[in-house]
Amino acid sequence: MAYQCNKSIYQRERLQVIVLGKIVTNSHENSKRIAKNTGILYLRMFFMMAISLFTSRVILQTLGVNDFGIYNVVGGVVSMFSILSNSLSSSISRFLTFELGKKNYDRLKTIFCTAINVQILMAIVILVIAEVAGVWFLNYKMNIPPERLDAANWTLQCSLFTFVISVISVPYNASIVSHERMSAFAWISIIEASLKLGIVYLLWLSPYDKLKAYATLMFCVSLLVFLTYRTYCKRHFEECHYHILLDKPLMKEMTSFAGWGFLGSSCMVMNTQAIDILINIFFGVALNAARGISKQVESAVTLFVTNFMTALNPQITKSYATSDWDYMHNLVCWGAKFSYFLMLFFAIPICFETSTILHLWLGIVPDYTISFVRLTLAASMTTILGNTMVTAIQATGHIKKYQIVVSIWGATCFPLTWIAFKMGFSPVSAYFIYFIVYFALIFIRIYLVKNFIHMTVSRYFCDVLIPVLFVSCLAIILPTLLCSTVEQGMFRFIFMCVLSMISTIGSIYLVGLKKKEKQMILMFIKNKISVRK
Template sequence: MSKSGGQYQGSKKRLAKNTVLLYFRQILILAVTLYTSRVVLQVLGASDYGIYSLIGSFVSLFNVISGAFVVAITRYMAFVMGEGNVDDMKNLYSTSVWIQLILGGGITIAVIISGIWYINNLMVLPVARIDATTWVLVFSAASFYIGLLSVPYNALIVAHERMQAFAYIAFVEVSLKLVTVLILPWTPFDKLITYGALTVFVTFIVRLLYMWYCQRHFAECMFKWHIDWSLFKDMMKFIRWAFLGNGAVTLKEQGISIIMNLFLGTTINAARGLANSVNGAVTSFINNFIQAVQPQITKMYSSGQHEAMCHLICLSCRFSFFLLLFLSLPVIKNIDYILSIWLGETPEYTNIFIVLTLIDSLVNSLSAPMLYGTLAEGNIKVYEIVLTITYVASLPISYLLLWLEISPVWIYVMLIIMRMMIQSYLVWQGKAYGMSFSLFGREVLWYVLPVALVATLVGCVVDLSGLINMQMLCFIAETTVLLMAVAVIIVLIGMRGGERLALWQAVRQKLSQFKA
């Protein structure tokens, strides 16, 4: 086996291990979040909980900027590590910290100043809670800044593919959050202010843990007072274009919501919000898989393994689609029943919005690994411009559709088509590192399309209502049968012979270990 092929096989093993670790982390965080949200709502009350959520939403608007920092620093960390130069890694680490200290500090000050203006001029709240709300803003901004300072450390962990660190620290984080909500009812101080202060404390402790882990395990984690201005300027160019794309995505999401509200009122926003919530819960698991593969793609590019990188991208496209299909198909099939037991009555269009949003995410699952290939190559200017033009164009088109009294369902159809266009462009731009439409067709679409077709047909056929009278038992039985069927379809149709053999050997090994 060639060196490139051996590293490709090793990448697949690390990818599987890291995905499992990140899945564990996500399940743990999701479970604790569901519990703590309920307790905090009970302790704070609806009004104060609404204040806390609204301030959180306001601060999160600035994630458009911080998200560009995350993309740039994570990319550069993995890229330089692939080159294997420790001195360059040290310079990159220090420069990244300086970027977060200086620019992140400026953004945080902007958050506080604009937030105070928002609280005193636009926000509707009881006069008696203005001071408490201002404190919550300050605490939220502090948490935001601490989170920014954690980015270089998180990027180092991702670049080194030490995903177990995320799992371990996540356990500490959720434990601290549980302690927070347990002691909150017993504090003699203002509950809203106390909760904000405790949240900052938890964020700070978690940040210290990431810093301690990195300094203990990574030699390049050494802060210098010197800034590599050449690297700084190069990273700022990357951040500028990443910010353009992030801004376009935010503009598209918020703009369409505003346009829908203008024509159809608040109930359509409720349906859209529920669709985004369901989609976020489902896709959070696939995002862990994508996060695990990103550093491998970047390091392969920087070390010149372009052929192995293309194969890994195609493999990631296939399995990200399969994982999301496995999770979303039961939701799509039983969406009406799921909504009935979850919410009871739902706004009009909720069910079809959820279905189309999940389909959009399925299409997007094919493009995420391709995007990491483009980020690794570094020439993101044209891609971000194409993304911005496409998403900005969605706003007047959405307005025109609703002005013509066409169903808002077609807005989602339009967004799916735009997603396909962006996916096609990513494949075309991939020629810079060896990707081609023929390779993408052979290694991705040749497997993905038959699996999607057969799985959908099976989903339409599976109906146990004639055998099981109780609706809940019927739902559980149908979901179980469908999941098993989709898994078999993926193995038989979606996997190559060598991949099936590797899967079978892994299963046999685990079974033998279990018996022993």
């Protein structure tokens, strides 16, 4: 009897060891996959960034400040109609990734076909609305020079059809990300960037209206990229073979999920594209050009974070699908903290040397561009801290209360900005308002998400907010001293880049990392050195 009891205990303990071993192995494999995918996406990013920096300068000089501003603000009108599409995109990605985590491949086929149907229907609805409301608003409400109104209308049409293509391509893009095929994602993006480089050359050769030619060529690129995504997915993923399928319960579930996501998407559009339009109405197209440039700088810097999060997000959703809470909590906190550190690494030298960078990059620097760039980066860093929480709450599917509260609070940016402009405040006031609203939103998100993913508020404070606060304060000390003692110029610019890199990395290592994280980094470096030897 005692023997059987001891044998039973031994078997149970052995089973626990085996299960624990599998969990550790799976966690290790997932971490390796995240690291590999992040590396691939960074190679993609460096290539795209180099092309983007070159093309932005040439396009600004070719189009001129006014036409460049027109293209940005007209694109903003189109983006206002993308709020439904954005919410559906998040819904599709969540459903695909969740079923992959469950390994329910038959369900994947149904989700993909339903997603295509929903996106086609949505594209038609948005196109009809935009053709009526968008054309009216462009011609009667926006501040466009009369002689460029024809070109602006042409740009609007090209932007609308470019948008329709991007809507229909969402399920294909989501499939690649959900399957974590980041190499394919990277290669297709590199093809897209190369095509945009070709646009610069064709635009320079074009004898036609430059703004019309640019809008038309951008539409052609989006069409080619969509066909590339579609071809790849059909060849590599069994579920990506579209056929007419009407699953009403699933469609209802997806649209319900997207409906609540609509609130969040509409709030973000109101705080970006709608404020672009406010700036156009109050200050004209020249400031739209400045805001467009600041967005390009922000986009280039946040690409580092976006690539990291693109590799990380599927693992957050899959860990929720398998109820691996500890791993999910680690990903949420670790992802938020290191996203911020990545942003800080580039934001510090850019903010201190904005003037030098913009003059080297563009030659022509529209008014307010320097202030816009600095404030855009500062505002973006507040939103980055909440990105992993957004992914986590979407993974749970319980987004109703979250979206209502977050959207109502976030939506205050637009009316506050309108009031500020009416009262005669400068355009930079929009950025201060955005920063204050979204800084407060960090704490609101923590409170709303904690119960759904079983994570304490104290853990997020200790693992994310306190480390990033200390790192930020410590990292800017040396760059501030340099900026106050050395005159602006190429020497200070080079020295600032080196000093800020050393200061940021040192601050992250000293006060931003836990003991275990430091040990992992040191072990990684030692292993790399020993392999080379």
